[in-house]
Amino acid sequence: SRLEETVKKTVTDNPVVVYSKTWCSYSSEVKSLFNRLGVQPHVIELDQMGAQGPQLQKVLERLTGQHTVPNVFIETVKLHRKGELEALLTDAKNT
Amino acid sequence: SRLEETVKKTVTDNPVVVYSKTWCSYSSEVKSLFNRLGVQPHVIELDQMGAQGPQLQKVLERLTGQHTVPNVFIETVKLHRKGELEALLTDAKNT
Numbered sequence: 489s490r491l492e493e494t495v496k497k498t499v500t501d502n503p504v505v506v507y508s509k510t511w512c513s514y515s516s517e518v519k520s521l522f523n524r525l526g527v528q529p530h531v532i533e534l535d536q537m538g539a540q541g542p543q544l545q546k547v548l549e550r551l552t553g554q555h556t557v558p559n560v561f562i563e564t565v566k567l568h569r570k571g572e573l574e575a576l577l578t579d580a581k582n583t
Numbered sequence: 584s585r586l587e588e589t590v591k592k593t594v595t596d597n598p599v600v601v602y603s604k605t606w607c608s609y610s611s612e613v614k615s616l617f618n619r620l621g622v623q624p625h626v627i628e629l630d631q632m633g634a635q636g637p638q639l640q641k642v643l644e645r646l647t648g649q650h651t652v653p654n655v656f657i658e659t660v661k662l663h664r665k666g667e668l669e670a671l672l673t674d675a676k677n678t
């Protein structure tokens with residue numbers, strides 16, 4: 489579908505992509521985590537996309553198996569969750 | 584208003600009350616925090632109350648100045664936020 493192609497293009501064109509919701513604290517924490525690391529993620533706020541928001545969330549679920557936010561993509565390595573992201577970054581910090 | 588009276592009655596009748604949303608991770612964390620402490624909070628899931636949910640959230644804002652979840656009440660001492668709650672409990676643990 490066209491929306492699926494848009495998502496695939498977004499996550500390959502941008503090294504870091506966060507699908508987020510503006511009022512979600514977990515999403516805010518992931519966005520500030522990246523900022524603290526000096527990384528500017530490409531952020532898509534699903535709650536600000538009108539009717540397309542829920543559609544995008546469905547496409548993400550189809551592509552990643554995850555229906556929650558924040559949904560994080562890094563350099564084509566999909567990490568999805570704040571929990572997994574923090575583990576990876578802690579790992580990276582210790583190597 | 585009648586909804587305001589309902590809220591006042593709820594937070595005085597119950598030692599611990601959490602106004603929450605089922606899909607919100609911050610709300611989940613506060614609920615499990617209480618469970619780990621052996622406390623059974625009285626939980627109101629605002630997203631499961633149909634049209635009354637947003638109305639309740641408005642009433643809570645009027646009564647507490649807070650429009651976010653989780654909104655926590657303990658023994659008539661309103662703590663509101665997960666952040667403040669954790670600080671208080673850390674404090675309590677250290678005394």
Ligand SMILES: N[C@@H](CCC(=O)N[C@@H](CS)C(=O)NCC(=O)O)C(=O)O
Nearest residue numbers: 514556557558569570571606607608
């Ligand atoms: N453990 C996951 C939690 C993800 C989660 O439950 N996200 C919630 C918001 S905090 C969600 O997307 N709920 C469904 C929705 O908002 O559509 C993580 O670390 O990201």
Ligand SMILES: N[C@@H](CCC(=O)N[C@@H](CS)C(=O)NCC(=O)O)C(=O)O
Nearest residue numbers: 511512513609651652653664665666
């Ligand atoms: N720092 C606050 C954050 C509260 C907050 O921003 N809550 C979000 C959900 S995680 C919220 O209620 N957003 C508006 C809404 O869902 O109506 C806390 O620790 O509780």
Ligand code: FES
Nearest residue numbers: 512514607608609
């Ligand atoms: S909606 Fe509350 S943490 Fe995501």
